[in-house]
Amino acid sequence: MTTNASSPAPADEPAARPAPGGPPATHPPLQGGQRVLGTIALSAAVFMNVLDTSIANVSLPAISGDLGVSTSQGTWVITSFAVANAIALPLTGWLTMRFGQVRLFIASVLLFIVASWLCGLAPNLESLIAFRVLQGLVAGPMIPLSQTLMLGSYPREKSGMALAFWAMTTLVAPVAGPLLGGWISDNYSWPWIFYINIPVGLAAAWVSWSIYHKRESPIRKLPIDTMGLVLLVVWIAALQIMLDKGKELDWFASGTIVTLAVVAVVGFVFFVIWELTDRHPVVDLRLFAGRNFTVGALTLSIAYAVFFGNVVLLPLWLQTQMGYTATDAGLVTAPIGLLAIVFTPIVGRMLARTDPRILVTIAFGVFAGVSFMRSNFTPQADIVTLLEPTVLQGAGMAAFFVPLVSLTLAGLPPDKIASASGLSNFLRITAGAFGTSISTTMWEDRAAMHHAHLTEHIASGSGATSQALSTMQGAGMSPGQALASINNLITGQALTMSVVDIFYGSAIIFLVLTAMVWLAKPGKRGAGAPADAGGAH
Incomplete structure (x- = not known):
């Protein structure tokens, strides 16, 4: 087996964090302006990547309408990216050993730019899905490697700060995604949700290469x-x-x-x-022999599936049934990250001295409460009613990801962290794609059931129906138009009842997960706890 390692650093220089799946690098932390620029460049790449998982949510009706497909078919634009991204994640360790973490990261960013450009040019749904698959595949290594490079840029005692910067980026993107996607869809055209990646990606790639190209990890040829x-x-x-x-x-x-x-x-x-x-x-399934990994990974995956399914469903309901524009739907869903941005650094500091199970329990309690609030939505819900649970959900997000990942990786030997991170990420992202498909399918199925039940009460001989038809015909409608109008009202009510059912069911699932997380053992707490969770997002 041939190894082409870079020149070792002097013995007294502190070592950087290891690349996923690779041997430890021997580069000292960055200093001053280089560290600041490196942090910004890596954060920009992560922002671009995470943005693409949320920016399309509010643009789905525009994409579906423009390409002449149904909204449920349009969800393939989201799920195809997520599934391809999940499949690529387990390969990150092998690719890093084969090509080096810096070269692989830069290649991932540049190929992501090309795939984004092709997505914007797609003339039909089939080609858009194909390019989204490509985009998801090449994006796979970007997030874990950005975190690895970020941790290597900071001294070990500041690794918590590095993770805080990294986590902040992943929380800002979901805030900006719905707003930006809605504004672009309403004022320009949906391809621009992909074209905006080009300048961001080029800048991130250029700055990252200029700073990190001399900090390449060792290269090894391993079988795949x-x-x-x-x-x-x-x-x-x-x-x-x-x-x-x-x-x-x-x-x-x-x-x-x-x-x-x-x-x-x-x-x-x-x-x-x-x-x-x-x-x-390619996937180390023996990790499931550990109780913490099994409980943590499954809890994270189920929670993310429910969470992401609701994130996709809410703007769809707002636009198709509440008459919201894409921009307005974005304004309702965007504040989900506001409290998350405020509380994430606080949770990061608490994690060093607090049982992560307590933090996750609080997060799931908030998520359950938010879902119960949404289960009371009606077609007459005003903007304040819609915004309140969205803002509160951000507090739960801050105590959700990092503590649960820390719990998942607790007790694993260092040489297993990379494999565990990749497998946990794979399960989470795959679950998110499944959650999107399941939630949209359930929405339509439950709506059909509610529509059938409601129409049973609209018998042609009932007094209420006769009065409504008479009123509509008196206003100038033909009998057929009056019946069609009533049917549209029933359909809208059925879809609202269906989305409320899903929110209620989501609340129950989060309460069950609150108990499930306590099956794990508390991990060791200390100054290094947050850093040990690195690479898992």
Whole structure:
């Protein structure tokens, strides 16, 4: 096995954090202006990446309308990116060893720019989904490597500060995404939600290369688990397509859905068997032997699936049923990060001396309360009623990600942190994609059920129906137009009742997760606790 390592630093220089999956680097922390510029450049790249997971949410109706597809089909724009991104994550460690963390990071940013440009040029849904898949694949290494480089830029005693800067970026992007996406959709055209990545990405890549190109990690040639990767792609893709197409094809009444289900199950079984027996697995499933990792990773994944499903569903409901423009829907959903930005540094300091299970319990309590508040929404809800739970949710976000990741990685040996981070990220992002598909499908299914129940009470012989029809016809409507108007009112009410059902169900799930997190053991607390969670987002 050949190793091309960079020249070692003097023995008295402190070592930087290791790259995911690679040997420790030997570069000292950055100083002064270089550290500031490096932090800004890495944060800009993360901002661009995370922004693309939220900016399309409020633009879905515009994209779907322009491309002539339904809103449920348009959600593929979100899920295709998320699934491809999740599949690429387990490869980050191997790619880092093969090409070096700096070269891989810069390549990821530049390829992300190209993929964004192609997304903006897409003439139809099929090509847009293909380019979003490409965008998700090349974006995979960007977030874990940005965190690795950020930690290596700071002295060990300031690693908590480095993580705070990094986490702040991931929280600002969801705030800016809905606002920016809505404003662009209303004032320009949806392709510009992708074109804006080009100047940001070019600047981030240039500054990052100028600062970090002499801080490359060692390169090693290792075999890749090709069969494991193929099986991973097969079962994840089959399951996601089944979830996205199920409603359209009438679920298991369709031979296509049955086939996809069989492929997903068989592919998953063979994937598990192969990964447990291969010498260099692409996903280290033996990590699930640890209680903390299993409880933490599953809790994080389920919570993120519910959280992200609601983040996608809320603006869809606002635009399709409440008459909100994309900009207004963005204004309602954007404040989700305001309190998160304020409280994240505080939670970071508390984590060193507080049981992370307590912080996560508080977070899930807030999420449950927010979901209960939203379960009381009506078509007459004003802007204040809509904004209150969104603002409060930010407080829960601050105590959600970092403490739960810290709990997930607690007790793992250093050489397992990178693999655990990659697997945890993979589960979280895949769950987010599934959550989007499941929530939109449930919304339509529950709406159809409520529509059927409501129409049972609108019998043609009832007094209320006759009076409503008479009033409408007296206003100049034909009998057909009056019936159509009543049907539209029923449809709107059914969709609102459906979204309220999902919010209520989300609250119950968060309460269950509140108990589930206590199955984990409390991790060791101390000054290094936040840093040990690095690389897991």
